[in-house]
Amino acid sequence: MIDLKHVSKTYGKKDSEFSALNDLSFSIPDNKTVAIVGKSGSGKSTLLHLLGGLDRPTEGQIVVNDLNLTKLTHKEMDKYRSNQLGFVFQSFFVEANLSCYENVALPLEISKVASRKRKEIIEEALEKVDLADKLKSKARTLSGGQKQRLAIARALVNKPKVILTDEPTGNLDSVTGDKVIELLFSIYREQKSTLVIVTHDMDIAKKCDIRIYIRDGEIERIESIKDKDKDK
Amino acid sequence: MYWKDILRRSGQSLKQAKVRTLLTAAALAVGGFTLTITLAAANGAKAYGNKLIDTNFNPSSLIVAKNKHIIGPKGSIDKPQPYNSSVIASGPNGKLVRVLDQQDLKKLATFKGVQSVFEPYTSSALYITAKNAGKYTGSIAAFDPSISHQFAAGRISTRLTSRDVVLPQDYLSLLKFKSASSAIGKTITVQIRQVLGKQETKHFKVLAVLTAPSTLISGNINTTLYVSSKEAKSINDFINQGTINYQHYLTATVLVKDGTNPAKLLATQNAIEHAGYGAISAKDAQATISQIVNVLQIIILVFGLITLIASFFGVVNTQYISVLERTGEIGLMKALGMSNLSVRWLFIVEAGWIGGIGAIFGSGLAVIVGTLLNPWISKQINFSNSSLLIFHPLEILALIIFLILVATIAGLLPARKASRLDPIEALRTE
Numbered sequence: 001m002i003d004l005k006h007v008s009k010t011y012g013k014k015d016s017e018f019s020a021l022n023d024l025s026f027s028i029p030d031n032k033t034v035a036i037v038g039k040s041g042s043g044k045s046t047l048l049h050l051l052g053g054l055d056r057p058t059e060g061q062i063v064v065n066d067l068n069l070t071k072l073t074h075k076e077m078d079k080y081r082s083n084q085l086g087f088v089f090q091s092f093f094v095e096a097n098l099s100c101y102e103n104v105a106l107p108l109e110i111s112k113v114a115s116r117k118r119k120e121i122i123e124e125a126l127e128k129v130d131l132a133d134k135l136k137s138k139a140r141t142l143s144g145g146q147k148q149r150l151a152i153a154r155a156l157v158n159k160p161k162v163i164l165t166d167e168p169t170g171n172l173d174s175v176t177g178d179k180v181i182e183l184l185f186s187i188y189r190e191q192k193s194t195l196v197i198v199t200h201d202m203d204i205a206k207k208c209d210i211r212i213y214i215r216d217g218e219i220e221r222i223e224s225i226k227d228k229d230k231d232k
Numbered sequence: 233m234y235w236k237d238i239l240r241r242s243g244q245s246l247k248q249a250k251v252r253t254l255l256t257a258a259a260l261a262v263g264g265f266t267l268t269i270t271l272a273a274a275n276g277a278k279a280y281g282n283k284l285i286d287t288n289f290n291p292s293s294l295i296v297a298k299n300k301h302i303i304g305p306k307g308s309i310d311k312p313q314p315y316n317s318s319v320i321a322s323g324p325n326g327k328l329v330r331v332l333d334q335q336d337l338k339k340l341a342t343f344k345g346v347q348s349v350f351e352p353y354t355s356s357a358l359y360i361t362a363k364n365a366g367k368y369t370g371s372i373a374a375f376d377p378s379i380s381h382q383f384a385a386g387r388i389s390t391r392l393t394s395r396d397v398v399l400p401q402d403y404l405s406l407l408k409f410k411s412a413s414s415a416i417g418k419t420i421t422v423q424i425r426q427v428l429g430k431q432e433t434k435h436f437k438v439l440a441v442l443t444a445p446s447t448l449i450s451g452n453i454n455t456t457l458y459v460s461s462k463e464a465k466s467i468n469d470f471i472n473q474g475t476i477n478y479q480h481y482l483t484a485t486v487l488v489k490d491g492t493n494p495a496k497l498l499a500t501q502n503a504i505e506h507a508g509y510g511a512i513s514a515k516d517a518q519a520t521i522s523q524i525v526n527v528l529q530i531i532i533l534v535f536g537l538i539t540l541i542a543s544f545f546g547v548v549n550t551q552y553i554s555v556l557e558r559t560g561e562i563g564l565m566k567a568l569g570m571s572n573l574s575v576r577w578l579f580i581v582e583a584g585w586i587g588g589i590g591a592i593f594g595s596g597l598a599v600i601v602g603t604l605l606n607p608w609i610s611k612q613i614n615f616s617n618s619s620l621l622i623f624h625p626l627e628i629l630a631l632i633i634f635l636i637l638v639a640t641i642a643g644l645l646p647a648r649k650a651s652r653l654d655p656i657e658a659l660r661t662e
Contacts, residue, residue: 093563110565115237
């Protein structure tokens with residue numbers, strides 16, 4: 001369960017204060033797919049960063065799976081990110097000179113999973129994204145789509161309760177992008193996690209259970225699965 | 233993150249920038265090389281000094297001089313002063329020194345703990361020859377049985393008689409002896425001359441042949457023939473008769489009873505010094521040599537440390553560049569939940585790796601080059617059988633750890649920068 005109450009985020013000091021998010025309140029039940037939709041600069045990425053614990057709101061409260069993020073210490077926030085979240089970014093952020101195995105191993109190392117248990121978990125994660133045969137290949141040898149699949153494997157390897165993705169298809173062609181979205185949805189179904197996708201692509205947004213439209217830092221409207229069905 | 237993962241990840245990061253890593257490590261390697269060689273040379277010099285003292289000094293004996301200061305600038309007299317028979321000119325530059333006379337030698341024998349007083353009575357012969365051989369230069373001195381000698385042939389069971397001589401090995405071929413053993417019992421002739429021209433011929437039988445010591449306290453031991461103390465004094469008195477040097481001696485050797493006991497040696501040394509004489513033990517001589525070596529070592533170490541300071545900033549620079557290049561990666565690691573402390577350690581350890589590579593490469597190269605060139609260098613500087621460079625594994629290990637520590641400290645500031653990066657800003661860089 002993700003629950004936001006009157007969340008605001010402002011940057012800068014008094015004279016040059018900029019409000020990125022203004023009084024956001026909404027709830028997302030468990031095991032849902034959520035699209036955060038908006039134009040560039042609308043505040044959707046800021047919202048994702050707040051959900052991911054990479055930043056803290058200026059006002060309001062964010063509760064994710066009974067954890068009040070606004071009250072967590074730095075250490076607790078690190079633990080929250082390593083144990084409960086999986087991140088997928090537009091720019092992949094894979095280590096080009098490391099093997100696929102080593103890339104996927106990073107979250108396990110951070111969350112101190114015993115090294116003897118890692119191999120099986122990593123192989124399983126790579127299997128899911130159809131990169132089992134690339135276990136020892138350097139990430140630099142992969143295509144764009146493969147790199148994003150590798151990033152997905154890295155995001156799911158810790159079996160997170162929430163997967164946060166920021167424009168996951170932004171750097172991919174439409175065919176590859178569709179495959180990546182299909183993959184994300186299939187993993188979401190299999191792991192029974194909550195999938196949050198920040199996107200401006202309406203085709204992707206339409207596939208989600210909940211769509212949160214953001215404009216100028218405020219919620220324009222929220223569409224739930226019922227409305228989505230209406231669209232069909 | 234587990235330590236082993238931090239170690240591995242930081243090592244992997246270095247592999248991604250091999251050339252930069254190696255060049256930075258090379259700067260540290262220069263420092264490591266210099267320091268390793270310096271330490272090894274100091275070890276060699278100290279070992280040589282100790283060997284020098286061990287083979288030329290009896291540890292139970294004291295070298296006694298009339299002056300309080302045997303070694304150093306105060307050993308000579310620089311100003312004119314009233315006539316005193318014990319002040320004579322000595323040395324190649326004619327410096328004035330106070331010397332011991334026969335009464336001093338007798339007085340020294342009376343101090344508590346003194347077993348015997350030995351005077352080498354060193355004199356220069358006009359020439360030394362043997363049957364069918366040419367004439368060669370050489371000097372005569374009293375044989376000191378308290379110093380351990382190595383013989384190529386013959387042995388000395390008791391004291392030398394007035395006809396016995398111990399011949400240095402270098403004279404064998406010159407005096408037409410086929411071997412050391414064939415020289416035993418053969419006669420050699422020593423011609424001596426007074427200042428006024430009166431000459432005397434002495435004949436000795438070779439009792440033993442002395443091998444050249446591995447370390448020489450002075451350059452002429454290979455050209456000194458040893459005779460009995462009585463005969464050496466007789467020759468010394470004959471040569472110096474009528475001169476100011478007659479029965480005057482720069483130093484005498486005082487053998488202390490149970491002198492291997494440091495307390496007893498020191499008690500006798502204090503008593504002799506209290507009476508106005510100068511006295512040094514083998515230990516004092518070793519300390520003096522060590523002090524000289526230490527000063528030289530410090531001078532070279534300073535140069536090595538200057539290199540290290542330059543390398544220090546090299547590591548700082550390299551790590552700063554590394555942080556800038558890997559901003560996105562740092563952002564990702566933080567997004568995945570890596571703590572600031574782990575990020576900091578990752579970069580500190582990375583700097584430590586550079587230090588380790590540089591140190592092992594520099595010290596290793598120093599050991600290899602030093603070991604290969606050691607015989608040649610030692611020969612060039614006349615170190616005889618001794619080694620100029622002596623490598624102590626523990627010392628090298630300590631140096632490697634020190635260099636790793638230096639590099640690690642150099643990595644602190646860049647690591648701090650990395651740990652303080654805002655993950656959101658960092659993720660925007662890609």
